[in-house]
Amino acid sequence: MSNPSIKLLTIALVLALTGCGGANIKRAEQLQVGLPELQERVLVISPEGRAEYAAAVALLRNNQPYEARAALQQVIERHPQIPGAYLNLALLDFHEGFDDSARSRVNKALELLPRNAAAYNLSGTLYRREGKFRQAWEAYSLALAVDDSYAPAHLNLAILFDIYLQYWIDARTHYQRYLELTGEDEKVSLWLQDLDRRIKRAGG
Structure with missing residues (x-):
């Protein structure tokens, strides 16, 4: 004759493994973040600056990171108001493991352009790695x-x-x-x- 307590234990185990498991799936809380403020000043970028920056980005797209790094650094020296130059250097730093430098450059990009989805995305990935x-x-x-x-x-x-x-x-x-x-x-x-x-x- 079977033991009723064993049957109850078996039923409880089956429920734990199947029917009631959904209650144990964690859900994220509602995270409230404010939309970043617009930058206080308009960024004025000369045609020369745009052209030099575009040439540096083209080097990145052609998988020439060393040449792209030198070109982006030159862009920053000549046109320090271009957020993308800092962000792309931050990406290079990130991929080479220079996280402190990447963080500094991301912060500069956000200082110049607070509503910058790509910069926040890289910032998040830096935090995740940390x-x-x-x-x-x-x-x-x-x-x-x-x-x-x-x-x-x-x-x-x-x-x-x-x-x-x-x-x-x-x-x-x-x-x-x-x-x-x-x-x-x-x-x-x-x-x-x-x-x-x-x-x-x-x-x-």
Whole structure:
């Protein structure tokens, strides 16, 4: 004759593994961030400055980072009011592991252009690499407050929620938004499929 207490224990175990798991999926709180203020002055950039900056960016796109770094540094020396020059140097610094320099250049880009989604996005990724996940969350959210269609910030926020904070439902929302904005991305689509499986296993 079977033991009723064993049956009850078995039922409780099954419920824990299947039916009630959705309640255990963490959700992100509502994070309130203010839209950054507009810069107080209009940035006046000469035609020469625009041309030199465009040439430096072309070097980046041609995968010539050393030449691009020298060109961007020259742009800053000659035209110190161009935010993109600081931001692109910050990206080079980030990829080479010079995080302090990258942070300084990102801050300068934001000083010149406070409503700068790309700068907030890089700021968030710097914070994420430092293990400062709350600050990373805030920075990505600021990027999206500036421009909700800025796809890289949706992707980075999804990664932060998925891998680092385990806010899976919220991560799914941002993966989906990223794919809506960019079209098909096989790697991200696979990440989303894997996340959906994990949510389903957890009862969500």
